[in-house]
Amino acid sequence: MIIIDDIYKRYKTKDGPGRWILNGISLTIPSNHNVGIIGKNGAGKSTLLRLIGGVDHPTKGSIQRKTRISWPMGLGSGLQPSLTGRQNAKFICRIYGHESDLIDRIDYIQDFAEIGTAFDEPIRTYSSGMRSRLQFALSLAVNFDVYISDEVTAAGDASFRKKAADAFRNLVGKSSLIMAAHGESTLKEFCKSGIWLHEGKAYWFDDINDALIEYKKSELNHQIDKALSPKLEHQELSGISKEMAEVLQKGLTLLNKGLDGCPERIGHEEGSHAIMAAKEIGMNLANIGVIKNLGFTLLPNKKPLLIKYNPVADQYVELYDVNSQCVKAIASSQ
Amino acid sequence: MNNLRSPLKITLAVWKALFLREAVTRLSTGRAAWLWLMLEPLIVIIFHLYWYSALHVGSMYGMDIAIWFMLGFSGYFLFTRVGNQCTNAVDANQTLFSYKLVKPVDTVITRACLESFIMTVTISLLLTTLVILGLPIKVADPILAICAWIGLGLLGLGYGLIFSVINELIPEIEKLLKFIMLPLYFLSGVLIPILSIPKPYYDVLMWNPIIHGIEFLRISFSNHYVVAPNLSLVYLYGFSLTSVFFGLALHVKFAKKLVKP
Numbered sequence: 001m002i003i004i005d006d007i008y009k010r011y012k013t014k015d016g017p018g019r020w021i022l023n024g025i026s027l028t029i030p031s032n033h034n035v036g037i038i039g040k041n042g043a044g045k046s047t048l049l050r051l052i053g054g055v056d057h058p059t060k061g062s063i064q065r066k067t068r069i070s071w072p073m074g075l076g077s078g079l080q081p082s083l084t085g086r087q088n089a090k091f092i093c094r095i096y097g098h099e100s101d102l103i104d105r106i107d108y109i110q111d112f113a114e115i116g117t118a119f120d121e122p123i124r125t126y127s128s129g130m131r132s133r134l135q136f137a138l139s140l141a142v143n144f145d146v147y148i149s150d151e152v153t154a155a156g157d158a159s160f161r162k163k164a165a166d167a168f169r170n171l172v173g174k175s176s177l178i179m180a181a182h183g184e185s186t187l188k189e190f191c192k193s194g195i196w197l198h199e200g201k202a203y204w205f206d207d208i209n210d211a212l213i214e215y216k217k218s219e220l221n222h223q224i225d226k227a228l229s230p231k232l233e234h235q236e237l238s239g240i241s242k243e244m245a246e247v248l249q250k251g252l253t254l255l256n257k258g259l260d261g262c263p264e265r266i267g268h269e270e271g272s273h274a275i276m277a278a279k280e281i282g283m284n285l286a287n288i289g290v291i292k293n294l295g296f297t298l299l300p301n302k303k304p305l306l307i308k309y310n311p312v313a314d315q316y317v318e319l320y321d322v323n324s325q326c327v328k329a330i331a332s333s334q
Numbered sequence: 335m336n337n338l339r340s341p342l343k344i345t346l347a348v349w350k351a352l353f354l355r356e357a358v359t360r361l362s363t364g365r366a367a368w369l370w371l372m373l374e375p376l377i378v379i380i381f382h383l384y385w386y387s388a389l390h391v392g393s394m395y396g397m398d399i400a401i402w403f404m405l406g407f408s409g410y411f412l413f414t415r416v417g418n419q420c421t422n423a424v425d426a427n428q429t430l431f432s433y434k435l436v437k438p439v440d441t442v443i444t445r446a447c448l449e450s451f452i453m454t455v456t457i458s459l460l461l462t463t464l465v466i467l468g469l470p471i472k473v474a475d476p477i478l479a480i481c482a483w484i485g486l487g488l489l490g491l492g493y494g495l496i497f498s499v500i501n502e503l504i505p506e507i508e509k510l511l512k513f514i515m516l517p518l519y520f521l522s523g524v525l526i527p528i529l530s531i532p533k534p535y536y537d538v539l540m541w542n543p544i545i546h547g548i549e550f551l552r553i554s555f556s557n558h559y560v561v562a563p564n565l566s567l568v569y570l571y572g573f574s575l576t577s578v579f580f581g582l583a584l585h586v587k588f589a590k591k592l593v594k595p
Contacts, residue, residue, distance in 0.1 A: 054434030057590045068338065071432050078432035080355070095435050097339055176563060192434030 002029040002052060002069070002146070009047055013265070014122075019048050029178065031067065031145070035182040036187040038215045039197030044073030045180040046150055048197065052178060053148045057205060067145035081124035083100040087135050088123060089141070092139065096142045105141045112137035112163075133228050135159055140167055147171065149179040165189075177201040183211060184282070197325070203295030207323060215254065216281040224249050251277025256304030258319075265316065274319075278305075302326060348435055352427075360448060360588040372456050374496040375411050379403050379460075394527055396558035396559065401470060405555060406524040408457045411550040412483065413490045414515075416449045420494020424502055424592050433592045437591040439585040442498050446491040454483070475554040479513035481567060488541055488574035495581020502592050523548050528562050542563050 009022040020042040029035055029052075037045045049072045050056040051063060071078060071196025079088050089109045090102065098105050115131045118126060120193070135299050139147065149168075168177060168190055181187050187194070187208055196203045198218060204209035226238035227245035233240065250275035256265050266274065278285045285305060302316035320327045339347075358366055361368040382403055394402040423441040430436045465471050501508045518524060522544040531539055539545060547570050553559055585592075 054484070056377070066338070069434075071434065076430055080429055081360070082357070082359060082363060087355070091351050091355045095348045095433060097343065097347050099347065099350075147339050195384070322393075 001031050001066065002027075003030070003064040004052070004162050005062050007051065007058035007063060009051065009058050011043070020052075020200050022197075022202075022326065025061075025200075025202040027195065027202055027204055029266060032176050033193060034172075034177045034191045035179070036083065036191035036194045036211070038179065038187065038194055038211050040215075040219065043197040045197055047077065048195075048202070049150050049178065049180055065146075068143070069146045070139050070142065070144040070148050072148045072150040073139040075084050075328060079123045079131065079135065081188075082122055083254050084122055085113070085119040085126075086110075088134075089138060093144065095179060098142065109134070109137045110143045112167075129157060129160070136160075136164055136167075137334055139225070142224060144175055149177060149181070151181055170219050196260075205253060207326070213283060217256075220277070220280050222254065224252070240284070248277045248280060252281075255283075258303075260301055263304050263307050263318075265307045267309055267311065271306065271319075274306055278321070282323065284323045285319045286322050287317040287319055339388055344435055345440070347445050348412065348437075348440050349447075352436070352440055353448055354431075354551040356444055356448045360452070361540070367476070371452055372459060374479070375407055375456060376460065380408050382407075395560040397552060397556045398469060400464065401471060401555060403553060404457075404460055404464065405551045406548050407484070408453065408460065408488050409551045410522055411545065412450065412453045412457075412486045412526045413493070413544055413547070415453060416446050416487055416490025417493040419445045419449045420491060421497045421501060424498045434591065437585075438498070438589060439582065442495055442581075442585070443491070446487065446494060449490070450487040453487075453595075457483075461589070464582075473555055474557045478550055479554035482547050482554060482570075485567070485574055486544070486547040486551075488578060489547065489570070492574050492577025492581050496577060497527075498586060499584040499588050500558055503588060518544070529560060538563075543570050546570040 004025060005025040006024055006026050007022055008020060009053075010020050011018045025048070037048060039045050047056070051058055052065070053069055053072045054063075055071055057333070080091075083091075084105065089106050091106045093099070093102050113119065113136075115126075115130045115133055116125070118130060119134075123131065131155075146241055164330075171177060179187070179190060181241060191208045193208075194205045194208040195217050196205065196211045198215075203211070204213065205214065223238050223240060224245045226234045226241050227242055228249070229235060229238075236243070240248070249272065254264050254266060254270060254274045255277055275285045283305075287308075300322065306319040306321055308317045308319055309315075310317050324326070359370070359576065364370075379400075383400055386399055388402070391399055393399055420442045423445045424438045427436075427438075427441040428443065431438065461471060497507070501511075521539060521542055523539075528536070528539065528545055528549065546565055547565070549562055549565050550567060550570070553561055553565075
């Protein structure tokens with residue numbers, strides 16, 4: 001279990017202290033629980049991972065970790081350029097107490113990294129791809145309870161990415177994973193829960209999908225605000241037209257009510273707005289199977305996001321997010 | 335989760351790994367790096383021997399001039415090498431702090447151990463060479479020799495611990511330090527015998543703990559060497575241990591500031 005207690009972080013800049021990158025974050029990450037960290041560039045994902053990994057210290061607050069946590073895998077330093085891959089590998093195995101089976105671990109690293117004879121060349125001669133292969137192999141060679149991965153799966157070529165993903169799958173049950181990744185599919189595959197970093201605050205979601213939706217909603221809101229801004233240059237940068245932005249805004253408002261647990265009864269046109277907005281944030285609104293009359297809920301454990309009127313059949317249809325794991329589970333059990 | 339290693343075990347593992355790693359870099363970077371480590375003090379000693387013999391100085395207060403020089407330089411080199419290596423340790427090992435088990439103070443301590451080890455090997459080789467060359471070397475008081483040697487090493491460690499922190503916090507100090515360290519060479523009794531210094535200046539110079547270390551080293555190698563007044567092992571150890579503890583305290587206080595993001 002990792003307990004993050006009200007941490008703040010800012011870096012020193014040339015002109016004194018910089019902005020608060022993390023601004024009062026409290027989280028408890030349970031053991032054996034894979035967590036994805038979501039947020040836009042500069043939101044503090046890497047900073048948070050570095051703090052959890054103990055590479056850096058918070059400006060204020062404390063982090064308790066009574067487990068063996070890896071350094072942030074992937075991008076980053078930690079390899080001495082003048083020494084060879086093998087020498088670096090030996091050093092790391094030694095500091096983590098794998099002295100007795102050093103040879104086996106070195107063999108494993110050499111096998112996994114697949115960098116051939118370069119393993120006995122100085123690190124400074126390595127390409128960035130070779131470096132990340134070696135770094136990844138190094139972190140897997142050491143036994144940790146929690147592995148911290150900062151965009152690991154984004155590094156290297158296709159075969160390496162596949163290998164990395166396979167290695168993560170093998171960790172399931174033995175160790176847990178805290179990861180930041182740009183790829184949504186990677187996050188969805190490996191992580192159960194999510195942490196959304198936004199404007200220095202952290203929001204915990206038990207389900208990674210909810211975290212992703214919340215993140216994309218905030219991004220879409222930002223885009224809409226830009227498109228509707230009176231300044232012309234903002235409108236051009238937003239990438240969507242003003243009309244589109246208005247439609248999406250209406251749709252989002254309806255969706256938000258549904259997400260808050262009070263679904264709106266809406267007409268056909270409003271429904272199409274909501275469906276468009278839902279697509280933008282990675283939800284897929286649809287009625288599940290049979291059309292039901294109002295007052296009778298198809299999925300008793302889950303409230304619909306919207307209740308749409310169908311004028312042809314003169315009936316109300318309940319719309320759910322069919323991508324949601326929860327809806328999938330309930331629907332398949334019926 | 336339940337097989338976490340104890341802090342002591344972790345620290346010892348880190349020290350061992352760091353020591354081996356430092357040894358590899360120190361002895362293998364550059365062509366025949368290990369040879370230069372040994373040759374450097376030797377060349378300095380031979381150079382000075384040459385012009386002292388040109389001045390027809392054969393012995394120094396009852397000690398053969400070659401041995402006198404060798405002990406003085408070795409002792410001084412032990413202090414400066416340990417000191418300088420330790421001072422640069424934190425800066426040179428920044429990459430390692432991405433493993434949270436490695437603390438800045440670990441790199442300083444292991445460098446001190448490695449450098450003292452190298453210097454001990456060097457002085458042993460030098461002594462053996464001089465014996466083979468037929469110089470009458472006899473260690474009169476081996477325990478005193480070891481005490482003086484360790485005292486000088488500790489002095490270097492204390493210096494290194496303190497300035498490894500201060501140089502990181504206030505980089506300008508480093509330049510100032512170079513000016514201060516320059517005359518230290520002449521004020522430590524390496525070239526100029528401390529007994530030849532007249533009274534009021536002598537007392538001032540005796541504040542320098544390096545002199546105590548070097549003189550005791552010389553005393554331990556001869557029964558006839560003239561013992562300078564006011565020499566004190568207690569002062570040497572008092573000074574070096576105080577600086578070691580002060581340096582450790584600085585490392586505890588500023589540990590977080592030494593790791594650059």
